[in-house]
Amino acid sequence: MTLISQEQLYLLINLGQFPLWLAGADLSEKILVEVDLSEANLREANLSQANLTGATLAGARLIGAELVEANLRGANLSGADLTGANLSGADLTEANLERAILCRANLTGAHLTRAALPIANLTGANLSQADLKRAILAGDILTEADFQGANLRGSNLVGVDLIRATLEQADLAGANLAEANLSEANLKGCNLTGVDLNGANLSGANLEDANLRRANLNEARLIGANLARANLRETNFERAILENVKLDGARYRQSTIWPADFNPVQVREIQTD
Numbered sequence: 001m002t003l004i005s006q007e008q009l010y011l012l013i014n015l016g017q018f019p020l021w022l023a024g025a026d027l028s029e030k031i032l033v034e035v036d037l038s039e040a041n042l043r044e045a046n047l048s049q050a051n052l053t054g055a056t057l058a059g060a061r062l063i064g065a066e067l068v069e070a071n072l073r074g075a076n077l078s079g080a081d082l083t084g085a086n087l088s089g090a091d092l093t094e095a096n097l098e099r100a101i102l103c104r105a106n107l108t109g110a111h112l113t114r115a116a117l118p119i120a121n122l123t124g125a126n127l128s129q130a131d132l133k134r135a136i137l138a139g140d141i142l143t144e145a146d147f148q149g150a151n152l153r154g155s156n157l158v159g160v161d162l163i164r165a166t167l168e169q170a171d172l173a174g175a176n177l178a179e180a181n182l183s184e185a186n187l188k189g190c191n192l193t194g195v196d197l198n199g200a201n202l203s204g205a206n207l208e209d210a211n212l213r214r215a216n217l218n219e220a221r222l223i224g225a226n227l228a229r230a231n232l233r234e235t236n237f238e239r240a241i242l243e244n245v246k247l248d249g250a251r252y253r254q255s256t257i258w259p260a261d262f263n264p265v266q267v268r269e270i271q272t273d
Helices: 006-014
Strands: none
Touching: none
16 A cells, blocks of 8 residues: 655645546545545545545545545545445545445444435445434435444435345434335334335335334335334324234324224234223
């Protein structure tokens, strides 16, 4: 790995020869506030603990790069390729990651509050324990992504692909998941209070011990879903498809809205209070 001093880095940037070639460079702990690294080649570069606040990395190649605990607050990473990058503990608050590629990226414990990630690809990415409060992920590909224990309160996940994703113990209270595909996803113990799942596909999903209080599942598909011991108080299942659903120990109230062809009284395993 090539070690580059702060002075050498500034010289390269000020020469104005774009895009910069910094593949494999050691830029750890460097100060790169508001610098323009558009289209730069930073493949396998080390940017751990670097300060990239407000930096422009649009279209940059950061494949396999190390960005552990990097400061990327307000940075522009639109269209950047971060395949396999390590962003664990990084601060991406209010960062722009529109159409970014983050396949198999490590975002464990990363801070993404109010970050914009529309139409991004996070297939197989690890976002366990990440903070994504009020983040925009609409239209994202999140197949087999890991959100275990993540904070997604109030986030926009409209139309996302979360097939076989892990959201165990995640907090999605107030999030918008309308038209999302959560088939075979693991939502065990997930907080889905007040979540909008209108038209969502939850077929084969595991919602065991999940809190769906006041959630909207109008027209949702729950074929073969597991809702054992789930909190279904005041949940809206109007026009939902509840074929072969497991409801052992689930709890509901009279205010819970069921499909016209579904009678909870006939389901012995379900409980009312």
